[in-house]
Amino acid sequence: MGKERILVTSALPYANGPLHIGHAIGAYIPADVYTRYHRLKGNDVIFICGTDEHGTPIAVTAEQEGIPPKRVADNYHKLIKKTFSDIGVSFDNFSRTTRELHYKNSQEFFLRILEKGFVYKKTVERPYCPVCKRFLPDRYVRGTCPYCGSKDERGDQCERCGKQLEPHELLDSYCAICGSSPEQKKTEHWFFRLSEFSERLNEWISEQKHWPDNARNFSLGWISEGLEDRAITRDMEWGVPVPLRNAEGKVLYVWFDAPIGYISSTQEWNAKGWRDYWQNPDCKIVHFIGKDNIPFHTIIWPAMLMAHGDYTLPWQISSNEYLNLEGRKMSTSRGWVLWLHDILGEFSPDLVRYYLLSINPANHDSDFSLKEFQHRVNSELIGTLGNFINRVLVFIKQNRGGIVPEPVEFDDLDSRILETIRGAPGRVGREIKEFRFQPALNALLATAAEGNEYFQHKEPWKRENGTTLYLCANLTRTLAILMHPFLPFSARRVWEMLGLNGRVEEQEWVSAGESPIEGGHKIGSVEPLYEKIEDKKIDAFGKKFLKPGSESKMDILKFEEFKGMDLRVGRIKRVEDIEGADRLYLLRVDLGSLGERQLVAGIKDTYKKKELTGKEIVVVANLEPAIIRGYKSEGMLLAADLDGKPVFLVPEREVKEGAKIR
Numbered sequence: 001m002g003k004e005r006i007l008v009t010s011a012l013p014y015a016n017g018p019l020h021i022g023h024a025i026g027a028y029i030p031a032d033v034y035t036r037y038h039r040l041k042g043n044d045v046i047f048i049c050g051t052d053e054h055g056t057p058i059a060v061t062a063e064q065e066g067i068p069p070k071r072v073a074d075n076y077h078k079l080i081k082k083t084f085s086d087i088g089v090s091f092d093n094f095s096r097t098t099r100e101l102h103y104k105n106s107q108e109f110f111l112r113i114l115e116k117g118f119v120y121k122k123t124v125e126r127p128y129c130p131v132c133k134r135f136l137p138d139r140y141v142r143g144t145c146p147y148c149g150s151k152d153e154r155g156d157q158c159e160r161c162g163k164q165l166e167p168h169e170l171l172d173s174y175c176a177i178c179g180s181s182p183e184q185k186k187t188e189h190w191f192f193r194l195s196e197f198s199e200r201l202n203e204w205i206s207e208q209k210h211w212p213d214n215a216r217n218f219s220l221g222w223i224s225e226g227l228e229d230r231a232i233t234r235d236m237e238w239g240v241p242v243p244l245r246n247a248e249g250k251v252l253y254v255w256f257d258a259p260i261g262y263i264s265s266t267q268e269w270n271a272k273g274w275r276d277y278w279q280n281p282d283c284k285i286v287h288f289i290g291k292d293n294i295p296f297h298t299i300i301w302p303a304m305l306m307a308h309g310d311y312t313l314p315w316q317i318s319s320n321e322y323l324n325l326e327g328r329k330m331s332t333s334r335g336w337v338l339w340l341h342d343i344l345g346e347f348s349p350d351l352v353r354y355y356l357l358s359i360n361p362a363n364h365d366s367d368f369s370l371k372e373f374q375h376r377v378n379s380e381l382i383g384t385l386g387n388f389i390n391r392v393l394v395f396i397k398q399n400r401g402g403i404v405p406e407p408v409e410f411d412d413l414d415s416r417i418l419e420t421i422r423g424a425p426g427r428v429g430r431e432i433k434e435f436r437f438q439p440a441l442n443a444l445l446a447t448a449a450e451g452n453e454y455f456q457h458k459e460p461w462k463r464e465n466g467t468t469l470y471l472c473a474n475l476t477r478t479l480a481i482l483m484h485p486f487l488p489f490s491a492r493r494v495w496e497m498l499g500l501n502g503r504v505e506e507q508e509w510v511s512a513g514e515s516p517i518e519g520g521h522k523i524g525s526v527e528p529l530y531e532k533i534e535d536k537k538i539d540a541f542g543k544k545f546l547k548p549g550s551e552s553k554m555d556i557l558k559f560e561e562f563k564g565m566d567l568r569v570g571r572i573k574r575v576e577d578i579e580g581a582d583r584l585y586l587l588r589v590d591l592g593s594l595g596e597r598q599l600v601a602g603i604k605d606t607y608k609k610k611e612l613t614g615k616e617i618v619v620v621a622n623l624e625p626a627i628i629r630g631y632k633s634e635g636m637l638l639a640a641d642l643d644g645k646p647v648f649l650v651p652e653r654e655v656k657e658g659a660k661i662r
């Protein structure tokens, strides 16, 4: 069989918060296992992702915190990218939807389907805040869910019952920024003719017999209820501007531009080669997504692609059910959540990957429990897989001086374990290929268990038998290759301990069925692969990180910002008013060696111009410039909060402008 060409994408994580364990097993770790497997198979596979950085959640967070939306996205992009790298999710490219290339792509996409007649303009009524003097799209409105009665829900989706909402549906609605009740006001928006694609979608989805039943039936059900045209623009500043005249203040809806991000990220990865994946009917495009994203990837996104006409439609959709935490539904707003970076701070990534894959919520919701995490890791990962590998390597080290012995003769048990080796890549690979990640992991563990049983029966500590150790060394090599998709960090270590050439990720999957380690081979230095999780450690971890509401997303954002801050002493040279802004000053600040900077600061309520000129202050000097009221602001003042008013933090004695604060 020839090489397959596969494009794997994972749902673009939204840059308005860190990743939690549910995200990790929802769309990322399974996709990583799948991609790593196909790389070892020698297939032409690429793995594409990036952060989704538009939309009202980021805009609202930014407004509530008084910082530009780009800065919210910058921080979370950085944190999310690092977390993925820490847990070993091996994207070929991880982009962002705020890159210029993506703006261009999204606008071109919009114009193309507009020209083809699949987009039209319509006047509609939308909530408008009379106090903020602007429209209130999506999360700018809050109110009571009309379906379940939950209060303080957001305008796009009810967190309690999960229903997708339109802002005008909310009862007792109010503006998320100022609390006023909105009016209905007329505005123009562009709509995508989704209704025109009902028949084509129905036909296409019916043909996708290889899709999981839930995704297929769910999507067909959606279509049979009747598809409605969808507004693909919003009245707001943050987003990709609608590329038309008379469209000021309008941006593309985040759900429209985000999936185009898959294409943009692929282009960023390879400016020429991207077409081989997106415009090639032989390429299999696989979208790994969370359950709530199914209709967007089986209906709306394919309809967009059909409307455009140049792109290949998705080949497969892999989605998971939900992961609960200690028996309760996770909720970021209520603080009942386990952040991925917290657990990775205490436990090595393969332990986390192992446990998450072992409870992979493929067909039904599953539960993450710290005690179960400890138990599964200790008894299965360490007790079975780690145990076999350690036993074999330590035995060869201690009793054979680190040299793999020559095989002597093969009895029935030996022949059987040789069969185990030969069949293992097929047994594990079949499951991964079919997106059955938990059974695949079980097949890997079963192979190690057979090794343990064999070692136990042969009792090499009683009888010196070269064949047993020779076969066990080769089975260890088999395991190292088969471990790579699931446990990439420990697979690499096993490969090194075996003293083999090259790297495990360069091996061919089928070669895991061979026994190329010969008698006389010298293994490398040996140390335990894993460390058992002790009661004390798991209890302390639970106490620290499983407390509802203990650490809000904003605290994490601020901490992330603070870690990388360059704080400098500056002297205010000039203070000016900004027309129409009651609370803002435009400052000119001397930062010594860094030169002069212009800053916009909301301190007019508290300080008079006279008080400020010549004053020494502390400035955060390494922030990306923000545009506030049309003025560039190249930094931020540091101030303490005194009854809601800012009070400057200043050096106790005069220091030179530009002095670094540590």
Ligand SMILES: [Zn+2]
Residues within 6 Å of the ligand: 145, 146, 147, 148, 149, 150, 158, 159, 160, 161, 162, 163
């Ligand atoms: Zn509800």
Ligand SMILES: [Zn+2]
Residues within 6 Å of the ligand: 129, 130, 131, 132, 133, 175, 176, 177, 178, 179, 180
């Ligand atoms: Zn308002």
